[in-house]
Amino acid sequence: MTWVASASAVLRAGALPVLVDVDPETGCIDARAAEQAVTSATRAVIVVHLACTVADLDALLAIATRFDLAVVEDCAQAHGAEWRNRQVGTLGDFGAFSFQSGKVLAAGEGGAVTTSSPSAFRTLQQLRADGRTYADDVAPGSMELVVDGTVMGANHCMPEVLAAVALDRLAQLEAQHDRRTTQADELERRLAAEALGIRGLSSHACVTRRSIYELALRVDVDAIGVPVDTLATALTAELERPVYPPHDPLHRSPYFSPSTRPRFRNQWTKDGAMRSVGRSFPGADAYRRSTLLTHHAALLGGEDDIDDFVHAFQKVLANVVALRNTSGVEGRAVSYS
Numbered sequence: 001m002t003w004v005a006s007a008s009a010v011l012r013a014g015a016l017p018v019l020v021d022v023d024p025e026t027g028c029i030d031a032r033a034a035e036q037a038v039t040s041a042t043r044a045v046i047v048v049h050l051a052c053t054v055a056d057l058d059a060l061l062a063i064a065t066r067f068d069l070a071v072v073e074d075c076a077q078a079h080g081a082e083w084r085n086r087q088v089g090t091l092g093d094f095g096a097f098s099f100q101s102g103k104v105l106a107a108g109e110g111g112a113v114t115t116s117s118p119s120a121f122r123t124l125q126q127l128r129a130d131g132r133t134y135a136d137d138v139a140p141g142s143m144e145l146v147v148d149g150t151v152m153g154a155n156h157c158m159p160e161v162l163a164a165v166a167l168d169r170l171a172q173l174e175a176q177h178d179r180r181t182t183q184a185d186e187l188e189r190r191l192a193a194e195a196l197g198i199r200g201l202s203s204h205a206c207v208t209r210r211s212i213y214e215l216a217l218r219v220d221v222d223a224i225g226v227p228v229d230t231l232a233t234a235l236t237a238e239l240e241r242p243v244y245p246p247h248d249p250l251h252r253s254p255y256f257s258p259s260t261r262p263r264f265r266n267q268w269t270k271d272g273a274m275r276s277v278g279r280s281f282p283g284a285d286a287y288r289r290s291t292l293l294t295h296h297a298a299l300l301g302g303e304d305d306i307d308d309f310v311h312a313f314q315k316v317l318a319n320v321v322a323l324r325n326t327s328g329v330e331g332r333a334v335s336y337s
């Protein structure tokens with residue numbers, strides 16, 4: 001369960017992304033499934049902290065140590081989230097952050113990589129700027145990048161104008177985290193009290209702070225008897241803002257189609273494709289089937305917004321019989337990615 005970039009970046013690095021199943025409660029990588037997928041060819045594990053929670057880092061870091069794997073934390077959806085009071089992106093070898101316009105820290109596009117390894121930091125600089133690193137001293141008017149040339153890179157530089165936007169937004173991030181968390185706690189409390197068959201996700205006990213990119217709600221679809229796609233359409237109509245199911249899991253996602261690119265043919269052989277996606281992913285399918293999402297911006301307003309949410313849920317769930325009989329009402333693929 002992730003945006004396709006978590007896998008396509010692996011292909012572009014010349015490696016094969018091997019998908020593993022997720023915990024159906026959180027949508028984050030299942031440590032046991034990750035362990036079972038390790039072979040002598042495995043080099044790294046990418047851990048996506050999804051929507052509003054954090055993957056089981058204790059278990060994943062232990063597996064990485066045992067098999068000598070690098071850990072890349074995909075924090076595109078988790079800026080500021082904490083595991084045992086440590087910010088995600090500082091527990092693995094690398095943290096990758098997105099500043100794309102929908103994210104909690106948005107610059108328009110761009111991102112950042114974190115590492116505590118000085119040598120990796122240097123290599124990352126070169127990969128980002130055609131083999132150049134930052135100069136120690138920059139004379140006024142001169143270039144701040146100097147040729148190093150020990151690693152050939154490409155131009156992945158974030159425009160400075162966008163970095164300035166991100167820095168400006170960074171100053172607001174803590175207050176926005178607090179506002180979103182207060183609103184989400186209240187919405188989850190009220191949904192639990194209403195007993196509508198919709199509740200907040202249970203996070204791992206070690207998540208000491210959540211960062212809400214998308215508030216994920218768990219739907220008891222079997223009791224309600226209406227697919228999340230239909231509920232999403234009805235809730236979106238009530239609220240006049242998007243409530244939507246997650247993207248399809250990568251193994252059935254139209255975004256993940258390596259066979260369309262000749263440059264991936266060395267990895268995307270018959271064997272490679274089997275190794276990557278050739279098994280079932282019941283946890284991911286269950287998460288997709290039972291989750292509703294709403295974007296973090298919905299949690300930045302006033303308390304009456306939570307009333308609106310609760311009223312919309314009450315109204316939609318009071319009308320499930322009518323919804324069950326609705327034909328042709330399918331979820332709109334609303335996405336901020």
Ligand SMILES: Cc1ncc(COP(=O)(O)O)c(C=O)c1O
Binds near residue numbers: 003006074076099109
């Ligand atoms: C989990 C995840 N990983 C990676 C990305 C890619 O980030 P970007 O759009 O900045 O390339 C996104 C978002 O788009 C994401 O949600």
